[in-house]
Amino acid sequence: MKYSLVISTSVLLSTFTTTLAAPVNPPATAVAAAAADDTDEYIVVLAPTEKRPWAQVFTDLGYNMTSRTHAISVNKHTFGTNYGDLRTFGKEVRAFTTHMKGSDAASLSSLPGVLSIEKDVKWTVKVQRFNETYGTHNLKDNKWSFPAVKRQQDQMNQVVQQSTAPWNLGRISTAQPLVSNGREVIDLKFNYQFERSSGIGIDVYMLDSGINTQHVDFGGRAKMVFTAFGNDITDGHGHGTHTAGTVGSTTFGVAKNVNLLGVKVLDAQNQGSLSSFVAGVDFAVSSHMQRRSQPGFKGSIINMSLGGPGFSQPLFQALQRATQAGMHVAVAGGNDNTDSCQFSPAQFSQLLPIINVGASNVVDQRWEHSNYGKCIDIHAPGDGIVSTSNKGPQAMEPMSGTSMACPAVAGAMAVELLKNPNLDPAGLKQLILSKALNGVLQGVSGGNLLLNNGLRAIG
Structure with missing residues (x-):
């Protein structure tokens, strides 16, 4: 009762x-x-x-x-x-x-x-399975193996090239549009250049549906730290495992050395309550405050590939506390093909130093379902993104959405934060936006920025 x-x-x-x-x-x-x-x-x-x-x-x-x-x-x-x-x-x-x-x-x-x-209120996070006929595949057919990071100072900035990357990684490390050369959007045949250090020591809190921590592509760097659902720490949907893979898995990740911390606020239907989201942010802030004095800690990022309509005051207050504590935040712009300023936490980008992310496709167009408008700070690849799956220890699958674009930005934030540890949230946001490609996207009004790491590989 x-x-x-x-x-x-x-x-x-x-x-x-x-x-x-x-x-x-x-x-x-x-x-x-x-x-x-x-x-x-x-x-x-x-x-x-x-x-x-x-x-x-x-x-x-x-x-x-x-x-x-x-x-x-x-x-x-x-x-x-x-x-x-x-x-x-x-x-x-x-x-x-x-x-x-x-x-x-x-x-x-x-x-x-x-x-x-x-x-x-309860919000449902929309996501599209890219192609139901694709199903899930296993990583055993993929020959890429990321060499272990050596912590010698002279190797920290060494650039590594991965030739078995998904298209989204290829796109963010080149200045030029991708050319297919017979490659499909879901092929792992693109080139990704990144720095060997790649986010080492950075904690990324994944507010999502959980993480399949047994997936081999996480290399033991993923763990569950919070759940709003009793003792359930599984990923029953797959959304959280997928987004975590784009942030920091070995094959699919932007920052391949980060600590991936699962904060389960979405259930198997990808639904969650506003109070759970606030509690998840609150936990992340508390954990961040404790971690700051521990050896090897380099910084904290929150990835929120979720949201809902209207302005939520409690969620705004929670994220305000997070940024004031020095945490860096990336949020998804939403998948309703409408003004992103109508949704939380997306609209908070106009009031807080957080990054709100829209989605693009492989031919440099705004993804057809991506929200848009002045509240979108930057776009990142979000259509047909292959990443880790909850369906097994080697499973991978493609999904589409601003949920898939947001973790690419979170990964890029981790890379830059390691190199610029003294940047506050506003400073890191400005740095990410300054490195983006300007004016390359079609179908975008207002700010037209596409995520880029500045290494300018050939995709």
Whole structure:
């Protein structure tokens, strides 16, 4: 049974108002109309100055805590601490989710200690299987083997060429359009030039459907660190394994030495709740803060190949905290062939130093389903992208979407961050955009940038 407020709104107002400090930012006004008074799940974000224990906060809110089980164990597989049907977030965000009526949500939103209240909506992340007749293939037929990185300083910037790369890697390391020369878009016959160091020591948090960590192409560098689904750390969809492969797998990855950290916020249907996304970002920030003092740490990146319609205040606040903590963020522009500014987190690129990515195809056109507009910072290859699959330890398959373009940018960010460790998120964003090819894409209005690593190979 879902928990609800046990005292009247008037009592709650008088109690809560006197115990919470004023918020840094004004509370969000977009809550359910009290007239409808439907019961729904909400995310309640408190002011950053609120530091009291959760039990005290909930007591002042008017929740009956005596009949509830207080601390269910918190570990890497949990969402937070549960108080009955209340569910809190982690260390970096003072927030919780609960079932309540629209009138209660409207009342809570006016309290000086509440930063924002928003319905906990569920988003489905769209992705296209490139060709269902292609199926999945195994890596055993691919002869490429990336030589192990040697950490001697004189080899860190050595350039390596891979001749068995997917087309997206070939395109981002050449200034010229790709010429087919008999190659199909899903062939692993393209040339990719990259630096041997290639993101070593960089942590990339993959907010997605999970990672098939047993895939041989990850070379033991991928692990699951968080899930919003109980103890389920599997990738039931394949979206997360695919995006992780484009960031940093041996064959398909832009940055072939990064640490791939799976943050599971999408289920087997590629669906996830807004609260899970916020909790995933919150976990990544907490982990980043801990990792900064550990040996070998070089920086943190968040890849978010996900999103949904409208402006989400809790998700904006979470990503704002991430960038303020020095984390670098790449987000997918969306696959609805419409204005990317209508979606979160894509539209945050106008307010935060994050990179919003649109998708292009193999002939340098905007991919037909890619979102567009002023909120798109850069494009990257996203149509018919071959990468790692969840279907086995050697499986690979092609997918299409801005979800496939976004991790290419995250990988490029990892490469540049290793060479420029002192860059803040705004500085790294500017560097990535400055190295891009300008004006080469067809069907793009406004900013016309295509991701490039500056090595200028022959694709």
